[in-house]
Amino acid sequence: MECKFKKQGCGGCQMSDTAYSDQLALKQKNTEKLLRRFGKVRPIIGMQDPMHYRCKVISSFGTAKDGSLMCGLYAGYSHKVLPIADCLLEDRRCAEVVQAVRQAAARCRYTAFDEDRGTGLLRHVLVRRGFSTGQIMVVLVTVAAFLPSSRQFVNELRRLCPDITTIVQNINSRKTSVVLGDTNKVLHGQGYIDDRLCGCSFMISPASFYQVNPAQTEVLYRCAIDMAELTGKETVLDAYCGTGTIGIAAAKRGAAAVAGVESNGDAVHDAIRNAKRNRVENIRFYKADAGRFLQQLTEEDEAPDVVFMDPPRTGSDEKFLSALCTMGPKRIVYISCNPETQARDLLYLAKNGYHINVIQPVDMFPFTEHVECITLLTKTRE
Template identity: 50%
Template sequence: MTKKKNHGFKKSKNKQHQTEKQNSKQSPPQGNRKNSKTKGKPPTTDKRSHGKKNAPVEVTCSGLTSEGKGIVRWEGKQLEVANLLPGETAEVIVSKKGRFFNTELKRVINPSEDRAHPPFAYYHEGTGCHIHHMNDQAQKRFKQNVIDELMKPFGKTEPIITMEHPYGYRNKNVMTFGLNNKRQIISGLYAENTHQIIPMERSIIHDPKADEIIQTIKGMMKSFKMQPYNEDTGQGFLRHVLIRVGKMSGEIMVVLVAASPVFKGKNNFVKTLRNTHPEITTILLNINDRNDSMVLGNQEKVLYGKGTITDTLCGLEFEISANSFYQINPVQTEKLYTRAIEMAGLTGEQTVIDAYCGIGTIGLVASKRAGKVIGVEVNKGAVRDAIRNSKRNGVKNARFYQGDAGEFMVQMAERDENIDVVFMDPPRSGCDEAFLSSLIQLKPKRIVYVSCNPATLARDLRILEDGGFRTKQVQPVDMFPQTNHVEAVAEIVLDV
């Protein structure tokens, strides 16, 4: 019989790490620091080693933060330790930096039954796979607890929809290139809140073929005298490689993100890459000469193929460009969209607004059951993609407009237009006050809110309920297994 454990969590006192949204709401994949398996002595609590600077101390984990870090007590202080589970005793190195304490897990003395044994040993919690040390059931409980706690004021949440095979699901991967201390070319991901590249060759959540192609490109760079870009000196050529994979179509896009449009030997480079990977269907050169954190620049040139790939989602075919927002996990997206359409209660007659419509995915899926769909998106390129996808699928009852969704809805309210349903899928920061005010002014009969951040969902639900709406149900969906992110869709009705 499995022993009952404490799987509760507490709100983290550290600042929450905000993942940048660039064309997707996503969490970064993991790095390659090895996760050691250990056996050891019986558990003890809060034993300290004296006389040695930064000597390991023995602690016992009492719970989890909302980011999935273990909670321990040490010298009267509550600390957080990544990769530690409730009930586990471990050796941890504690160091002080200013007013804050840093922790590093050295070894687990008594592993929990909830500890996972991933397919391979790559691990570094600083690059996004925060909870892959939890097995599937532990991840499910953890994420359910997170969403339940945040949604308490709005009623009981539904059981989370999990993924049967929670590995290799990402259809978009970005790797950054640089040099290590030995002047060797490396590819990997930035550790969170730093510009330090964590070298990696493989991630359990990346598409395996995408990782393979990136390693081929890294291997080609020396023979083509291609240097990685150095942010400090402004020298070098290759900054990132972005790969998109059509999970249903099998089509693959490779985007070389460079600091300069001058690409010597590009024809031979493309030919060599395609000889090694004939499955690649298009290759682009994207120019990013900025000094900010955005991956893609505004200039791009097609080096091979048509410059886009296609993929199928919920029975519709979508054309995807380098900049397109397209959900990262198509298997779970179909489950999410199915629940969203059910919540909308569409009968074939309703007028629907798809706010933050992107390339039109959820609006076009909803068009099968709606009377009319109006998509609004501030990004011109995304609107062009949405119109193209509408024509590709023969959808006649959807129209897409470029502009601010909030302003668009205010204008509709002033014209006294009747809207039945609003779909909204905002970024991690949620909706701004102006948008929510316009929604309250428009008074649709029903709102379907797709959220990738339960904390901002809870904040926005409170504003909507104060404005005359009622939260009917909240359905969590595990869109990003192995990470601490939780997606949810909420049904909100006009409280009349």
């Protein structure tokens, strides 16, 4: 892949000069280096077409030298906006919608927020497209709550892109590098879009966690659920469950009952709604710290048969892992976006009664250094 923006300082894809087959070989080697002490690492699952896979695009606004409004990606290790309009990783339709947002905003005479001077209005635009539904959500992030000529902006954007499903204004007045603020105003549509994953329907709101590569997410989750070997009798815990994607899919695939635990209240709210829209009645969601939740279950002498865990990049803490080992589920399916912290956690679990049966890397982010890895662990002793 030849990226014309790399020389300008864009650091979005670190491996743009490397053939895809060589990327997979390198990721396989790196995963084996970290995890082979636990067992054989299966061949990494790559993509047939590793281009334009990102169905979530975030673009930041800036001011060009001629004073016009521009948007694009930040240069590496800076807040300098590069006017990138055709990134080779971004979904083509999402990228087109971003440029339409810029045009509509320019016609409304909106200006880019300057964090040094504290002037201007627009910070970012986030565009999401449902991989299977094609529905499109636009989230315009502003520093102030008042959006002048908002009706004109919506009409102009819909004229340029009639297929847009919903338009949301997000207000972020904080001095922060975090993209979204806490307040949303729906300018058009319902404020969310729908997508389908593993045979289930999911609602995606502006702040929802939803994987940016849905094609590979389907592969990742199906592998994880297959490893669980659900027969219809098992009780399942989905730890760090987010908006409930894995737990809901497992509930429909054969679990007797599922409990999902997540510390983010908005995510739990979305998970409950997603379960209802899929008519899944054998699942419950709880807003709680995963480690404390497991400790409570052990105190009540309750233990699921299977645990799915998909922690953040930092991995799990010892409180969670200790409670998990005390609980003693028959199978643990560990999905990780960081094999380094996964290796640390696997070492703890291996020392406390678990055997690592399967290690399966999956390439979720071609042309970057990141790799996801699923491991199956089974209990070896009481």
